[in-house]
Structure formats: structure tokens, C-alpha cells
Amino acid sequence: MRIQRILQEKEQIEQNSIDLSELKKYIEKYRGKQGNVIPLLQAAMALYGYLPELVFTTLEEELGISKSQMYGVATFYSQFRLAPVGKHIVKVCHGTACHVQNATALTEALEEALEIADGETTKDGMFTIESVACLGCCSLAPVIMIGDEVFGKLDGNATVKIINEIKLKEKE
Ligand code: FES
Numbered sequence: 001m002r003i004q005r006i007l008q009e010k011e012q013i014e015q016n017s018i019d020l021s022e023l024k025k026y027i028e029k030y031r032g033k034q035g036n037v038i039p040l041l042q043a044a045m046a047l048y049g050y051l052p053e054l055v056f057t058t059l060e061e062e063l064g065i066s067k068s069q070m071y072g073v074a075t076f077y078s079q080f081r082l083a084p085v086g087k088h089i090v091k092v093c094h095g096t097a098c099h100v101q102n103a104t105a106l107t108e109a110l111e112e113a114l115e116i117a118d119g120e121t122t123k124d125g126m127f128t129i130e131s132v133a134c135l136g137c138c139s140l141a142p143v144i145m146i147g148d149e150v151f152g153k154l155d156g157n158a159t160v161k162i163i164n165e166i167k168l169k170e171k172e
Contacts, residue, residue: 018054022047027062037065037073041080050081086121086128088166090146095134097141102155106142107131109156113163126170127163 026043030036040063044055051074056067074080092098092107107118110129114122121128135143140152144159151162 018048018052020054020058023055023058024062027059031063036063037070038077040065041070041074045080050084084121084125086126088126088146089128089130090144090163091130091132091135092118093133093135093141093143093145094131095138095141097134097138098143101141103142105156106144106154106159109159110163113160126167 023044026040030040040059041051041055044051048055056070059065059070060067074082090110092103092110094103094107107129111117114127114129116122116127116129118129118131132145135145135150137143137150137152140150142154143150143152144154144162145151146162146166151159154162
């Protein structure tokens with residue numbers, strides 16, 4: 001019961017902090033147009049970095065698009081996220097070459113250093129760990145990618161060192 005209340009409060013805070021004014025412009029732009037779900041969700045992603053529940057509620061109310069249809073699209077395409085992500089998304093490749101070179105050790109080291117599980121974001125909003133398929137640089141396996149920078153031939157310690165360097169830079 002208490003957890004339910006906390007979740008409701010959290011959702012309320014999140015909803016109160018979302019500015020819908022820009023989204024409303026897109027709603028007008030795509031009102032009544034065929035195939036408007038994807039461009040509207042893309043616009044919301046660009047505005048908020050993820051798809052807050054309030055976006056689905058607003059699009060349903062304003063345009064009559066059902067939430068189930070929008071969730072179907074949002075969960076099918078990897079470009080859409082249903083939860084906020086950190087400033088730095090640490091993509092850990094778990095493609096075949098990286099898996100063979102023990103990519104799991106990188107994920108485990110990150111989970112321990114950042115105190116979150118794969119797919120989660122740190123409380124300070126700095127880091128998200130994300131498992132991905134082949135990043136296209138298998139000769140460097142095992143590989144992680146942060147932003148558009150690739151780091152290869154890593155082990156757990158080297159991976160944590162990269163994270164610590166980013167943390168230091170953030171403090172400067
Ligand atoms: S399998 Fe990891 S980069 Fe290809």
C-alpha cells in the first residue's frame with residue numbers, strides 16, 4: 001500500500017514537472033494525419049528524452065489514439081524509451097565476439113561500481129547501463145560505447161576506470 005502511494009506521488013511529481021506546451025504544437029501539426037503515432041512519439045522523445053506517461057494520456061485525450069496502440073509502437077522500436085535515462089548511456093556490447101571475450105564481466109563491474117542493475121539509471125541521473133547487440137567493432141571486443149566514443153579490449157577494471165574519469169570530469 002505504502003509503495004503504491006510512493007509510486008503515485010512519484011508519478012504526480014513527474015507529471016507536474018513536464019511542460020506540454022511544445023508537444024501541443026506537434027499535436028496540432030499532426031492532428032487528423034494518417035500515420036501520426038511515430039512522428040508524435042519521436043517528437044516527445046526529442047522533447048523529454050523518454051516517453052512519460054503524461055504523453056500517452058495527452059495524445060489519447062487530444063487525438064483519440066489509444067494508449068495500447070502507442071505502447072505497442074513504443075515497445076516495438078528501440079528508439080523509444082519509457083523511462084528517463086542518464087546523461088551518459090553506457091552501452092555494453094553483448095554481441096557474439098564481445099560475449100566470447102567476457103562482456104558479462106564489464107556489465108558486472110559497471111553494476112557494482114554504479115550500484116544499479118543493467119538497464120537502470122543512477123539516482124543522480126548521470127549513468128545508465130544498457131546491453132546492446134553488436135556495435136560493429138568486433139576486433140576490439142569486448143567493447144563499450146559512451147556517447148559516440150568506443151572503448152575496446154576492456155576488462156572490468158578498465159571499464160570502471162573510464163567511468164571514474166567521467167565522474168572526475170563532471171566535477172570540474
Ligand atoms: S560483437 Fe561486440 S562489437 Fe561486434
